Amino acid sequence: MKVALTVDGLGVDFGGFKAVNNVSMSIDEGELRVLLGANGAGKTTLMDLISGKTRSTAGRVLVFDKEITNWPEHKIARAGVGRKFQIPSILRALTTRQNIEVACCHHHPSILSNLGWGFPPAVRARVEDILTLTGLDEVASKTAAYLSHGQTQWLELAILMAQNPKVILLDEPTAGMTQAETRKTAEIITMMRGRHTLLVVEHDMSFVREIAEKITVLHLGQVLAEGRIEAIENNPKVREAYLGSKGIA
Numbered sequence: 001m002k003v004a005l006t007v008d009g010l011g012v013d014f015g016g017f018k019a020v021n022n023v024s025m026s027i028d029e030g031e032l033r034v035l036l037g038a039n040g041a042g043k044t045t046l047m048d049l050i051s052g053k054t055r056s057t058a059g060r061v062l063v064f065d066k067e068i069t070n071w072p073e074h075k076i077a078r079a080g081v082g083r084k085f086q087i088p089s090i091l092r093a094l095t096t097r098q099n100i101e102v103a104c105c106h107h108h109p110s111i112l113s114n115l116g117w118g119f120p121p122a123v124r125a126r127v128e129d130i131l132t133l134t135g136l137d138e139v140a141s142k143t144a145a146y147l148s149h150g151q152t153q154w155l156e157l158a159i160l161m162a163q164n165p166k167v168i169l170l171d172e173p174t175a176g177m178t179q180a181e182t183r184k185t186a187e188i189i190t191m192m193r194g195r196h197t198l199l200v201v202e203h204d205m206s207f208v209r210e211i212a213e214k215i216t217v218l219h220l221g222q223v224l225a226e227g228r229i230e231a232i233e234n235n236p237k238v239r240e241a242y243l244g245s246k247g248i249a
């Protein structure tokens with residue numbers, strides 16, 4: 001098993017405040033890792049450091065064997081780190097299917113003239129596969145601007161699947177979702193496991209129980225614990241760190 005993402009002694013110092021402090025973790029190719037921690041623990045900042053949005057002041061980040069520490073954000077994206085943002089990056093004037101086609105063929109020069117026809121059969125099959133996996137086949141021909149909040153989030157996931165980055169970072173993918181939408185999102189992310197390497201920040205514990213393989217708990221910018229869901233939920237240090245916040249159980 002190859003390691004897809006290595007974070008080694010990573011940290012950032014915001015004028016004396018270490019939001020992320022000496023964090024080390026490695027994620028295997030095809031693994032789905034959940035990042036847990038109370039508000040302010042440093043989860044988003046860690047993702048910012050990995051994706052190059054924020055420059056680190058200590059440590060290293062590697063994607064497979066390539067060190068990408070403090071590269072410019074667009075170069076890190078090109079090196080294979082994909083991230084889902086709170087603000088959707090979909091093309092609102094295109095249909096759901098066309099959005100996925102664009103993402104599948106982002107290195108194809110004549111992509112825009114190809115929309116809707118002329119794609120090689122393998123690409124067409126992949127687009128249909130992703131539409132089915134995300135349950136977006138029902139709205140494949142709908143203009144993306146008219147999708148619901150949940151559908152928009154799933155299209156974001158579909159676009160990431162189509163782009164097929166080496167590592168995918170998801171920061172609270174169920175934020176603002178209903179329970180039914182949250183459950184559906186857990187299904188989609190569970191299906192992405194094995195095909196993609198994922199690091200997912202999530203608070204919803206029913207969601208975490210459903211998808212989690214291995215969990216890393218951040219507390220005050222540092223790794224507090226790492227392990228499987230049962231061990232994490234029964235870990236006294238984790239329980240103590242969550243006291244006064246939303247609670248883990």
Ligand SMILES: Nc1ncnc2c1ncn2[C@@H]1O[C@H](COP(=O)(O)OP(=O)(O)O)[C@@H](O)[C@H]1O
Pocket residue numbers: 014017019037038039040041042043044045046
């Ligand atoms: N650019 C910044 N300058 C100073 N402090 C920051 C900056 N970005 C985040 N922080 C602080 O770092 C801590 C961790 O924030 P964040 O990573 O957003 O936490 P989480 O995502 O786990 O809720 C918080 O106390 C936050 O206020």
Ligand SMILES: [Mg+2]
Pocket residue numbers: 043044045
């Ligand atoms: Mg956050």
